Amino acid sequence: MNQISANRRSGPVLITLLISMCVSDGRNITVRMGSGVMLPCSCPHVSSLLSWQKGITIVYSDRRNSAETSADQQYSGRTRVLESNCSLVLSRVQPSDEGEYSCYYQTSSFSVETVTLHVTADASCEYKSGLYHCKATWGSPEGWIVWRLNGQSKFLHSVFFQRKLDEDSGLYIINGSANITSNGAVTCEVETSGKTVEIECNRKCA
Template identity: 30%
Template structure:
């Protein structure tokens, strides 16, 4: 009778962001988000949410398993995940054409099959 040993390797990671970012109305801004592992987690999902007093608004979602990019309803054509940085753990979000209504707290949530972590950053408007 043969016995098998299965090893499950779970990648635990941290998500790191800047506490504040300053954008300028009409220009693009990068909301920084970095994961601490250099290996892309299995079935990684990246979600960007805006935290509003009474609700949480979806800004952008990416699912690695399907390669699916889903911008939030209010952010159609204004968001882009910097996927070229995946090999270095960079999952920052570019927000195009910043508007005064974009001011607020954004949460970067990274999920894998076995782990989840998040970090928040506050978007402020400069020269306003």
């Protein structure tokens, strides 16, 4: 029988792996920074203990027989669990939220399900004053903007490109502008930390 240990002292419930156990197939979910996401976990209603963890960090802990819940400070006020199952709803996703999450729950024995969260930059694109403008927000200074026309690379570099640190949020703002006069579908492709997000740029009449 696979085993895990639950620390039942007062406060958050930390699950510690003792020996190998049956783990569900890991799932991958990609979400844009700043938005919300649901991490699935299909525990039965009779489960008496629930703990969502990222490594040893407690994301959400619920003893199921009381209204008391707990979470690490970085997740405080950003998590809740669906009443119909144990799926975790995480709001205002940050770059640091990226990683593998484990959902531990107890019925007659312990079980665990895992899901990996991938976070991409928050990006937008608009046409203004004769130029296409792309803006992205990310947690590190690394980042590039590639412009595409009808899916083909038009300019490797913007006619204007800037990275700057927003001191209030601690995030980096990446701005780029391009002068594309040809007809067709224009997209702004933002590359950050090995991940790419593509934004369609809608040209509106002034």
